[in-house]
Amino acid sequence: MPAALLETVGLCAFYGATQVLFGLDLKVGEGGVTTLLGANGAGKTTALRAVSGMVQTTGDIRFCGQSLAGWATEDIVRLGIAHVPQGRGTFVSQTVEENLKIGAMSRRDRAAISSDIERVYGYFPRLKERRKQQAGTLSGGEQQMLALARALMLRPKLMLLDEPSFGLAPLVVRDLFEILRTLNRAENVSMLLVEQNASLALDLADRAYLIETGRLVMTGAAQDLRNDENVRRAYLGY
Amino acid sequence: MDLFLHQALAGLATGSIYACLALAIVMIYAAINHLNFAQGEMAMFSTFIAWQLMQWGAPYLLAFVGAAAFSFVAGIAVERVLFRPIHKAPVLSHIVLFIALFAILNSLAGFIWDYNVKSFPTPFGSRSLFGNGLVSSHDAGMMGVAFTMLVLLYVFFRHTRIGLAMRAAAANPESARLAGVRVGRMISLGWGMAAAIGAVAGIMIAPVVFLDPNMMTSILVYGFAGAVVGGLTSPGGAVFGGLAVGIIENLAGTYIPYVGRELRLTIALFIIVAVLTAKPSGLFGRAIVTRV
Amino acid sequence: MIAGVALALLLPLAIKGFFLFQLTLALIYAVAILGLNLLTGFNGQFSLGHSAFYAIGAYTAAILMDQADVAYYWTLPAAGAACFIVGFLFGLPALRLEGLYLALATFALAIATPQLLKSTPLEPWTGGVQGIVILKPEAPLGLPLNSDQWLYYFTMLTAALMYAGAVNLMKSRTGRAIMAIRDNPIAASAMGVNVALYKSLTFGVSALYTGVAGALGALTVQFVAPDSFTFNLAIALFVGLVIGGVGSIPGTLLGGLFILFVPNIAEELSKGLAQAVYGFILIAVIYLMPSGAAGLIRLIVGRTARSRSQPVHFETASRSARLTRETPMSSSTSGDENAK
Numbered sequence: 113m114p115a116a117l118l119e120t121v122g123l124c125a126f127y128g129a130t131q132v133l134f135g136l137d138l139k140v141g142e143g144g145v146t147t148l149l150g151a152n153g154a155g156k157t158t159a160l161r162a163v164s165g166m167v168q169t170t171g172d173i174r175f176c177g178q179s180l181a182g183w184a185t186e187d188i189v190r191l192g193i194a195h196v197p198q199g200r201g202t203f204v205s206q207t208v209e210e211n212l213k214i215g216a217m218s219r220r221d222r223a224a225i226s227s228d229i230e231r232v233y234g235y236f237p238r239l240k241e242r243r244k245q246q247a248g249t250l251s252g253g254e255q256q257m258l259a260l261a262r263a264l265m266l267r268p269k270l271m272l273l274d275e276p277s278f279g280l281a282p283l284v285v286r287d288l289f290e291i292l293r294t295l296n297r298a299e300n301v302s303m304l305l306v307e308q309n310a311s312l313a314l315d316l317a318d319r320a321y322l323i324e325t326g327r328l329v330m331t332g333a334a335q336d337l338r339n340d341e342n343v344r345r346a347y348l349g350y
Numbered sequence: 351m352d353l354f355l356h357q358a359l360a361g362l363a364t365g366s367i368y369a370c371l372a373l374a375i376v377m378i379y380a381a382i383n384h385l386n387f388a389q390g391e392m393a394m395f396s397t398f399i400a401w402q403l404m405q406w407g408a409p410y411l412l413a414f415v416g417a418a419a420f421s422f423v424a425g426i427a428v429e430r431v432l433f434r435p436i437h438k439a440p441v442l443s444h445i446v447l448f449i450a451l452f453a454i455l456n457s458l459a460g461f462i463w464d465y466n467v468k469s470f471p472t473p474f475g476s477r478s479l480f481g482n483g484l485v486s487s488h489d490a491g492m493m494g495v496a497f498t499m500l501v502l503l504y505v506f507f508r509h510t511r512i513g514l515a516m517r518a519a520a521a522n523p524e525s526a527r528l529a530g531v532r533v534g535r536m537i538s539l540g541w542g543m544a545a546a547i548g549a550v551a552g553i554m555i556a557p558v559v560f561l562d563p564n565m566m567t568s569i570l571v572y573g574f575a576g577a578v579v580g581g582l583t584s585p586g587g588a589v590f591g592g593l594a595v596g597i598i599e600n601l602a603g604t605y606i607p608y609v610g611r612e613l614r615l616t617i618a619l620f621i622i623v624a625v626l627t628a629k630p631s632g633l634f635g636r637a638i639v640t641r642v
Numbered sequence: 643m644i645a646g647v648a649l650a651l652l653l654p655l656a657i658k659g660f661f662l663f664q665l666t667l668a669l670i671y672a673v674a675i676l677g678l679n680l681l682t683g684f685n686g687q688f689s690l691g692h693s694a695f696y697a698i699g700a701y702t703a704a705i706l707m708d709q710a711d712v713a714y715y716w717t718l719p720a721a722g723a724a725c726f727i728v729g730f731l732f733g734l735p736a737l738r739l740e741g742l743y744l745a746l747a748t749f750a751l752a753i754a755t756p757q758l759l760k761s762t763p764l765e766p767w768t769g770g771v772q773g774i775v776i777l778k779p780e781a782p783l784g785l786p787l788n789s790d791q792w793l794y795y796f797t798m799l800t801a802a803l804m805y806a807g808a809v810n811l812m813k814s815r816t817g818r819a820i821m822a823i824r825d826n827p828i829a830a831s832a833m834g835v836n837v838a839l840y841k842s843l844t845f846g847v848s849a850l851y852t853g854v855a856g857a858l859g860a861l862t863v864q865f866v867a868p869d870s871f872t873f874n875l876a877i878a879l880f881v882g883l884v885i886g887g888v889g890s891i892p893g894t895l896l897g898g899l900f901i902l903f904v905p906n907i908a909e910e911l912s913k914g915l916a917q918a919v920y921g922f923i924l925i926a927v928i929y930l931m932p933s934g935a936a937g938l939i940r941l942i943v944g945r946t947a948r949s950r951s952q953p954v955h956f957e958t959a960s961r962s963a964r965l966t967r968e969t970p971m972s973s974s975t976s977g978d979e980n981a982k
């Protein structure tokens with residue numbers, strides 16, 4: 113296991129008076145992919161939101177050794193943490209290209225931004241065809257691609273991916289995971305991946321966590337979880 | 351026919367007043383997704399600032415810029431002090447705060463500058479154009495100012511980074527934060543800009559309606575009517591809507607008995623309800639196609 | 643509860659004259675606010691124009707008494723009926739409007755009302771700017787009450803009936819349909835609720851309440867004139883609604899007291915800056931209790947007696963508070979659910 117890029121220690125999260133996470137210790141290695149598995153309502157989305165500073169938390173979150181406690185979302189993002197939210201967060205009345213520019217809002221290097229736009233179009237040619245189109249009119253899958261593309265515009269060190277395959281056709285899902293793999297290998301982007309398709313997620317990841325109602329129930333190398341009898345039955349379905 | 355044209359032109363002139371205010375309303379709506387019912391009073395207060403500066407001997411241009419700058423800062427202050435602490439409260443609470451702001455500004459202006467009607471200078475002169483006394487050079491200048499503001503805003507929103515950031519922050523604050531947009535600052539900026547635009551509108555209107563703490567009350571309704579007719583999301587639509595309301599008001603006043611003298615505001619009501627009923631997002635409002 | 647009723651009944655014997663008159667007015671405002679609350683708190687529609695319905699109620703009563711010598715107690719149903727019809731008709735186009743758009747349309751209605759009342763075509767009935775003076779009703783059956791006291795009891799009785807009516811309405815099937823529309827219009831229409839009809843009906847009932855209050859107000863003040871019904875009144879009613887608590891029926895009583903007495907207190911504090919003082923009081927109140935008095939009470943009750951079952955209105959207050967926050971400001975979806 114390489115050095116930790118992101119590490120949470122005893123992470124608890126709250127919505128008002130309701131506690132949703134109960135002391136999670138998570139790690140994402142430098143250049144690694146960690147996947148977070150769990151049933152609906154287990155608290156996966158909440159865990160990602162906690163890292164982005166969007167929910168009340170206690171415990172510590174460290175990124176590159178720096179504690180993020182009390183940081184505003186905007187500032188966390190600027191450290192290079194790109195969050196692709198569940199539900200995509202598309203700017204529906206802006207064009208596709210404007211969406212990408214919004215993704216690069218924290219950067220000031222104009223020339224590099226333009227070349228990055230071309231680069232993400234390379235990953236998602238479909239978006240290039242629709243660059244002038246109002247993003248709200250894209251299909252669900254296209255919006256999912258746009259969300260990923262928008263996150264890439266940040267030139268992230270770490271991506272928080274919340275069910276990136278949601279609503280995509282199986283073939284598209286395969287392509288998407290190929291792209292994620294490329295990003296990870298070629299561009300050294302680390303990832304914290306929440307995914308219903310546990311099989312694909314475990315293939316991509318080096319490390320995996322299984323949570324139930326806000327508590328860790330299993331931790332280990334992705335390979336080990338893959339071979340675990342219980343995980344197999346509950347999440348992989350064979 | 352001649353009468354018709356002249357009245358339409360005169361309507362265009364008053365319409366440009368409404369257009370200015372409608373523009374300010376749409377601006378703040380874009381920034382905060384709320385209608386500011388105190389917008390008119392804010393503009394009135396700014397206009398008094400300009401008047402006061404001139405009383406102290408400042409030249410027109412300095413008073414103009416000074417009042418706009420003051421309003422920009424004051425708009426930001428109002429947002430930070432008054433509205434930010436309760437940004438999570440229900441919309442209705444926000445409206446009560448707008449009402450409170452309305453009462454405070456109106457009362458304060460009356461207290462500082464009294465309720466006597468004051469005249470206000472214009473840099474464009476008040477010569478009559480087209481030789482019929484319906485459109486003055488001030489009216490023409492006012493239209494020019496409204497149009498210039500519109501172009502500047504268009505360029506700002508469409509072609510600058512910060513303009514895009516403001517639109518993003520208003521459209522989807524959570525998602526904007528995740529892209530690193532400093533949403534709080536964008537909201538403040540929107541308030542500041544709306545207050546400054548309101549100041550310009552007030553300064554342009556004051557030579558026509560004269561200056562007093564209640565100068566804006568009915569104009570605000572027309573401004574709302576203009577903004578709504580144009581669709582609350584479109585600055586260009588707001589200007590068009592303001593002009594249209596001015597023309598319709600004037601023509602109705604000319605051709606429908608009683609309306610001209612007594613029922614001018616009723617016309618505004620009628621326009622608002624009619625347009626909203628026919629087209630709830632206004633004539634130029636964006637009907638967003640959202641796919642789930 | 644019983645103590646409260648007893649107190650309210652015995653009050654006229656203890657206090658006299660102007661203060662009693664003010665209490666009567668506060669109760670009348672409370673009924674008007676109740677009308678607004680039926681619309682906003684229970685059906686999720688905004689209005690900044692209820693002064694218009696109050697005015698129509700008041701003028702209906704005044705004109706009937708002035709021109710047709712109708713007995714004062716008959717003016718209430720007449721005012722209610724007139725306002726119901728106008729409200730229902732206004733509710734039809736308003737159906738397509740959401741949230742702030744509706745607030746805006748009704749705001750314009752409030753602004754236009756005094757002008758309409760002053761206008762020449764209506765002058766033979768309305769008396770134009772002068773308005774109409776009417777006589778104060780005397781106590782019936784030789785009851786030993788002066789007319790202030792009698793009016794207080796008469797208002798009390800009417801208000802009690804109206805409040806009982808509102809509570810029952812909200813408990814009925816109709817009430818559930820009205821609230822279902824507030825909570826989720828699409829789901830409500832999917833369940834077979836005729837959204838358009840119920841929204842217009844609620845507008846009508848709401849106007850009816852506020853109109854009856856207007857008629858009572860005319861009887862109490864003995865005078866109607868266009869400038870008593872400016873949008874300041876509409877705003878006062880709105881403020882009373884929010885201060886009392888959106889969706890809270892008892893809260894409206896507090897709202898009525900607030901809008902009658904707090905401006906006077908502000909006036910006491912500073913003559914020249916009374917409005918500004920009032921503004922600051924409003925800000926303070928909103929800061930201290932962002933969801934109105936009912937919200938505050940709910941908070942306290944929730945803290946001290948978690949185990950006790952909570953009264954219905956507290957529940958609805960919390961829901962409508964959420965609703966009003968999430969009411970879509972863009973009209974991209976408005977009208978769709980009414981198209982059917």
Ligand SMILES: Nc1ncnc2c1ncn2[C@@H]1O[C@H](COP(=O)(O)OP(=O)(O)OP(=O)(O)O)[C@@H](O)[C@H]1O
Nearest residue numbers: 127130132150151152153154155156157158159198
């Ligand atoms: N805004 C909120 N307020 C209150 N409770 C919430 C809120 N958001 C989520 N919760 C609760 O927190 C728990 C965890 O939710 P979360 O969205 O993190 O689940 P999840 O694991 O992402 O589920 P899914 O697989 O369905 O996306 C759920 O019980 C949910 O009801």
Ligand SMILES: [Mg+2]
Nearest residue numbers: 156157158198
């Ligand atoms: Mg989730």
